[in-house]
Amino acid sequence: MRVALLALLVVGLAVPATAAKKRAMSEATFNAFEACEAKAAAQGLTHGQAGHTEFVKECMGVKPGSVLRNSN
16 A cells, blocks of 8 residues: 555656756747847837837747747
């Protein structure tokens, strides 16, 4: 009985730990983001300013209202 409970506990903790593996941002995505950040800065849009995030998302080709996600 104890072995079965221990096995369930181990499996219950191991599955979420493996599912939480974070994917790295691809170099192409990072470069596109940096280029869009530079364009925003050139237009005077700084971090925290209204419209900055929307400008960068649009520059990267993300649809309005959607979340910016890694495409890997």
